[in-house]
Amino acid sequence: MTENKEVPARTTGEEGKKSLNFIESIIEEDLKNNKNNGVVLTRFPPEPNGYLHIGHAKSICLNFGLAQRYNGKTNLRFDDTNPEKEEVEYVDSIMEDVRWLGFQWEGEPRYASDYFQQLYDWAVNIIKNGYAYVDDQPAELISQQRGTPTQAGIESPYRNRSVEENLDLFIRMKNGEFKEGEKVLRAKIGMTSPNMHMRDPIMYRILKREHHRTGNNWCIYPMYDFAHGQSDYIEGITHSVCTLEFEVHRPLYEWYLENVYTEGDIKPRQIEFARLNLSYTIMSKRKLLELVQKNIVNGWDDPRMPTISGLRRRGFTSASIRKFADTIGVAKRDNVIDVAVLEHSLREDLNQTAARVMAVLNPLKIVITNYPEDKDEWVKIENNPEDETMGTREMPFSREIYIEQDDFMEDAPKKFFRLSPGNEVRLKAAYIIKCEEVIKNTDGNITELRCTYDPDSRSGSGTEASQRKVKGTLHWVSAKHAIDVEVRLYDRLFNDEAPDGHKEKDYKEFINPESLKILKNCKVEPSLKDAQAESKYQFQRLGYFCVDKKDSKPGNLVFNRTVPLKDSWGKMNK
RNA sequence: UGUCCGAUGGUGUAAUUGGCAACACGUCUGAUUUUGGUUCAGAAGAGUCCAGGUUCGAGCCCUGGUCGGACAGCCA
Numbered sequence: 001m002t003e004n005k006e007v008p009a010r011t012t013g014e015e016g017k018k019s020l021n022f023i024e025s026i027i028e029e030d031l032k033n034n035k036n037n038g039v040v041l042t043r044f045p046p047e048p049n050g051y052l053h054i055g056h057a058k059s060i061c062l063n064f065g066l067a068q069r070y071n072g073k074t075n076l077r078f079d080d081t082n083p084e085k086e087e088v089e090y091v092d093s094i095m096e097d098v099r100w101l102g103f104q105w106e107g108e109p110r111y112a113s114d115y116f117q118q119l120y121d122w123a124v125n126i127i128k129n130g131y132a133y134v135d136d137q138p139a140e141l142i143s144q145q146r147g148t149p150t151q152a153g154i155e156s157p158y159r160n161r162s163v164e165e166n167l168d169l170f171i172r173m174k175n176g177e178f179k180e181g182e183k184v185l186r187a188k189i190g191m192t193s194p195n196m197h198m199r200d201p202i203m204y205r206i207l208k209r210e211h212h213r214t215g216n217n218w219c220i221y222p223m224y225d226f227a228h229g230q231s232d233y234i235e236g237i238t239h240s241v242c243t244l245e246f247e248v249h250r251p252l253y254e255w256y257l258e259n260v261y262t263e264g265d266i267k268p269r270q271i272e273f274a275r276l277n278l279s280y281t282i283m284s285k286r287k288l289l290e291l292v293q294k295n296i297v298n299g300w301d302d303p304r305m306p307t308i309s310g311l312r313r314r315g316f317t318s319a320s321i322r323k324f325a326d327t328i329g330v331a332k333r334d335n336v337i338d339v340a341v342l343e344h345s346l347r348e349d350l351n352q353t354a355a356r357v358m359a360v361l362n363p364l365k366i367v368i369t370n371y372p373e374d375k376d377e378w379v380k381i382e383n384n385p386e387d388e389t390m391g392t393r394e395m396p397f398s399r400e401i402y403i404e405q406d407d408f409m410e411d412a413p414k415k416f417f418r419l420s421p422g423n424e425v426r427l428k429a430a431y432i433i434k435c436e437e438v439i440k441n442t443d444g445n446i447t448e449l450r451c452t453y454d455p456d457s458r459s460g461s462g463t464e465a466s467q468r469k470v471k472g473t474l475h476w477v478s479a480k481h482a483i484d485v486e487v488r489l490y491d492r493l494f495n496d497e498a499p500d501g502h503k504e505k506d507y508k509e510f511i512n513p514e515s516l517k518i519l520k521n522c523k524v525e526p527s528l529k530d531a532q533a534e535s536k537y538q539f540q541r542l543g544y545f546c547v548d549k550k551d552s553k554p555g556n557l558v559f560n561r562t563v564p565l566k567d568s569w570g571k572m573n574k
Numbered sequence: 575u576g577u578c579c580g581a582u583g584g585u586g587u588a589a590u591u592g593g594c595a596a597c598a599c600g601u602c603u604g605a606u607u608u609u610g611g612u613u614c615a616g617a618a619g620a621g622u623c624c625a626g627g628u629u630c631g632a633g634c635c636c637u638g639g640u641c642g643g644a645c646a647g648c649c650a
Binding site: 019020021025045046047049079081082084085138139142143144146147148149150151152153180181183184193194195196197198199202204205206207221223224225227228244245246247248249250251272274279285327328329330331332333334335336337338340341343344345347351356385386415417418426427428429430459460466469470472473474475538540541542543565566567568569570571572 | 576578581584585586589599607610611643647648
């Protein structure tokens, strides 16, 4: 794939001044003040409990892009503090997706679980300093005592145990002497804070689960708040960029940091931005998992999924996703991006890079009655009018061809520029033909067209007839040379702009029943015989398609429709 | 009757010491075109949530509202 590390500079106004997003402004300010000695180290910190989606792609492009822009580095760190939900399958897929997007993290991937010992030692220290205690109460009670956003909580009866007792209990928690849920370690901050997260938050819970990396070494696991900021600190992250819902966690992030911080170290700063929402899809990992588990889609990489692996299989290029991330910008207000923006960056890229090819999805046979029965000829056609360096190829032409059923109408309206009885049309790169006769079966359905061709009109021959202007140009494929392939037409997975935005309705009610249409017996030109998995083409006049990497086999090709071409004719008829 | 955050065309994002609201997507014209694609030319569409205030001048500053979002997992 293309190594495109360049982030095009955003510009505004005629002078082409670069405009910064608010995070870039913060970093430039820090750089100006020589904070962190000019170092910029960001991190992308996924939890390996699902596949990455386009929303993560925004975050990846942001974090890695910031580092590239300011001469920094980016760590990949798995936030794996909950063995109940996390699996190596997810770890592997995440690494693959980040690499595919074109980014390389600094050094080896990191894991929060690598820091369990350090985290434990810090917890012991915090206990010794009198700022943490072991609570024996069950979860429900702790929850009740936490109060509500508008009402202060009350203190746990175990809150004032001695340091010695807390230490003893915590060590025994670690040693597995207690059952799950029997005890937790809590930070001793206060129960009256207006910020719920500051009301003696839980630091450690007991989980007797095998962890995908540490196995059974631990039976106590740190909570997100205690693990995340400290991991940032250990790695020397300068700017810890996360989504808006962690904004209320920031005081706690800073509280923990103060309790472990050593003067002179880099002090990471948490900065929050608004997560991506895309119209006509969902971004919740939980719901995506549900679609997979209930077989509503065919796995995480189903081409209809907004996952990175799904988009990849659908035929998206990583460059188009990077471009998209750059286009939508970064800010703090909630947003819903129109999928049209994503599709636009895709088409923009594919238009430049995808080879043009002839394919007929719904074939209609044409017999050219005045063309010799035994003759074949090869016509020359350019591979990409946008890029001459992609060259030309030869395509066979013969007496019987297929055109698209949609390209013929028996009773054509005035604006129909395609084939109809008595009318002429250009076969791209070949001849002008005229429809002489419509053949129907006993049901009255059109089965075949009889046409004549103008032998002098061959494209590129330079004759007067070859220069004639006819209204329509059709794509076609020679019947006897065509290859039969399967084509999967994908459409949006949901019919509603905001499938999970309805309080009374489940998002699954909006699933588009026509999100996948499978066409067998499609006809493609013979040059596609050895098309490689994942290669991308423009099926002339139809859209961009790619060879499915899982189901396509030599001799039994399967193409996915990535995105149709813009269609002003189709739009006109709506 | 809590804390924090946000509010700029239909949708996003800009406007960097306060200086006549810009860019992209989308929409609509027209031109070109052997892809009804691309490209090109152009248009419509906001007076910046509201009300006050400071100022010669406010999207930017101040005050007070309104609306929207996040937070009550031993999830992240």
